Amino acid sequence: MNEHGLSEREVFSYLENAKSEDTDYYRVLSSMCTHPHKIAVEAHRLFIEANLGDLGLFAGAHRLEQEVVRMLGELLHAPSIDFPSRDSCKSSVCGYLTTGGTESNIQAVRGMKNLVTSGRKGLKKGLKGTPNIVIPESAHFSFDKVADMMGIEVRRASLDSEFRVNLASVEKLINANSIGLVGIAGNTEFGQIDPIDKLSEIALENELFLHVDAAFGGFVIPFLEKPQPFDFKVPGVTSIAIDPHKMGLSTIPSGALLFRSPSFLDSLKVNTPYLTTKSQFTLTGTRSGASAAATCAVMKYLGNEGYRKNVQYCMQLTSKMVEGARKIGFEPLIEPVMNVIALKVPNSDLVREQLLNRFGWNVSITRTPRTLRLVLMPHNRPEDIELFLQDLKKVTAE
Numbered sequence: 001m002n003e004h005g006l007s008e009r010e011v012f013s014y015l016e017n018a019k020s021e022d023t024d025y026y027r028v029l030s031s032m033c034t035h036p037h038k039i040a041v042e043a044h045r046l047f048i049e050a051n052l053g054d055l056g057l058f059a060g061a062h063r064l065e066q067e068v069v070r071m072l073g074e075l076l077h078a079p080s081i082d083f084p085s086r087d088s089c090k091s092s093v094c095g096y097l098t099t100g101g102t103e104s105n106i107q108a109v110r111g112m113k114n115l116v117t118s119g120r121k122g123l124k125k126g127l128k129g130t131p132n133i134v135i136p137e138s139a140h141f142s143f144d145k146v147a148d149m150m151g152i153e154v155r156r157a158s159l160d161s162e163f164r165v166n167l168a169s170v171e172k173l174i175n176a177n178s179i180g181l182v183g184i185a186g187n188t189e190f191g192q193i194d195p196i197d198k199l200s201e202i203a204l205e206n207e208l209f210l211h212v213d214a215a216f217g218g219f220v221i222p223f224l225e226k227p228q229p230f231d232f233k234v235p236g237v238t239s240i241a242i243d244p245h246k247m248g249l250s251t252i253p254s255g256a257l258l259f260r261s262p263s264f265l266d267s268l269k270v271n272t273p274y275l276t277t278k279s280q281f282t283l284t285g286t287r288s289g290a291s292a293a294a295t296c297a298v299m300k301y302l303g304n305e306g307y308r309k310n311v312q313y314c315m316q317l318t319s320k321m322v323e324g325a326r327k328i329g330f331e332p333l334i335e336p337v338m339n340v341i342a343l344k345v346p347n348s349d350l351v352r353e354q355l356l357n358r359f360g361w362n363v364s365i366t367r368t369p370r371t372l373r374l375v376l377m378p379h380n381r382p383e384d385i386e387l388f389l390q391d392l393k394k395v396t397a398e
C-alpha cells in the first residue's frame with residue numbers, strides 16, 4: 001500500500017483497467033452463474049453494510065434472510081416447524097443463507113457428523129471407525145473439501161448409463177460407518193438428476209441422512225414442464241442446498257441450506273459470547289446481509305411465474321443448441337434434462353482450446369467421458385447459439 005492514497009479518479013481508472021480483463025458473460029457457455037437481476041443489484045447496494053454475523057444489529061436484514069428461507073421452504077416443500085422462541089431458527093422453515101453450494105454441502109455433512117457423534121441420530125449398528133458418506137461419482141468437488149476438512153471418508157458410487165447414480169453401487173458402499181447419502185439434483189457436468197426417491201428409500205432403510213445438492217437445479221427443476229421428485233416431498237430427504245446466485249439470478253455470494261429438522265441447526269451451534277446473539281450455527285462469522293436482501297428482492301419480484309419464464313427461456317436455448325448440433329453431426333451424451341448439454345465432439349480438449357483462442361467462446365469439458373460441456377444461461381441469446389454452431393463447425397472441420 002502507498003503512504004498517500006490515490007484520488008478517486010485514479011482508483012476508478014485502476015479498477016476499470018482490471019475490469020476490462022474480466023470476461024463479459026457474452027460468449028460464456030461454461031458458467032452456472034450469470035448477470036444478477038437488476039433488482040437484486042439495487043437491493044444489494046441498499047444493504048451493503050449489513051452483517052448477518054451479528055443478527056441483533058441488523059434485524060431488518062435478518063428478517064429478509066428469514067423471508068428468503070421461508071420462500072425457499074415453500075418452493076422446496078419443507079415441512080413447517082413450530083418453534084416460537086429459538087434464536088437459531090425463528091421462521092417456520094429451518095435453514096440459513098450461505099455463501100454458495102460449497103458452504104451448504106460442507107455444513108450439511110458437518111450437521112450429519114455432529115448429530116451422529118453426539119448420539120442424536122440412532123444408527124442401526126453404531127460407528128466403529130471413520131464416518132463415511134456415499135456420494136455419486138458426479139458430485140461437485142466441494143465434497144473433496146468435506147473429506148479433507150472433516151475427517152470423513154467420501155465413498156463414490158458409480159453412475160448408470162444415463163449418468164445418474166447407480167443405486168446398486170450406493171447400496172454396496174454403505175457399511176456400519178456410513179452416516180449419510182448425497183444425491184445431486186442437477187449435477188454440474190451433465191445436468192442430470194439422481195433418483196432422489198430411490199435414494200430416499202435406501203436412506204430410510206439404513207437410517208441414514210440424505211442431503212440433496214440442488215445448488216444448480218433448485219431454481220430449475222420446480223419450473224420444468226415435468227419436474228422430477230427431488231425436494232422435501234421425498235420423505236427421506238433431510239437437507240437441501242440451493243443457490244440463488246446461480247439460476248436464482250441473485251448476487252454473489254448467495255447460497256442457501258435448508259433442513260427438515262431444527263436438530264440439524266442445533267448441532268451446528270457454537271457459543272458467541274461477545275455478540276448480540278448467544279450462538280451461531282453458520283460456517284462463516286461475518287456474512288453478507290446484502291445478498292440476503294438481493295435474493296429476497298429478486299424472488300419477490302419474479303415470483304414463480306418469472307422463474308418459470310427464465311427456465312423456459314434457457315430450455316429453449318438448450319433445445320436450439322441440441323438441434324443445431326445434431327444438424328452438424330454432434331449428438332448429446334444424454335438428452336438434456338435441464339439447461340446443461342454434454343456434447344460428443346471428437347478431440348474435445350483441442351476443440352475447446354480453438355473455440356476460445358479463435359472465437360472467444362468459453363466452454364468446458366466433462367471429466368469422464370470427455371465431452372464439450374455447455375451451460376445455457378439467461379445471458380445467452382438465440383443468435384449466439386447460431387454463431388457458436390458456425391464456429392464449432394469451422395473448428396471441427398479442420
Ligand code: PLP
Binds near residue numbers: 099140
Ligand atoms: N453443487 C453443485 C451441483 C454445483 O454445480 C456447484 C457449482 O457449480 C456447487 C455445488 C458449488 O457451488 P459454489 O461454487 O457456489 O460454492
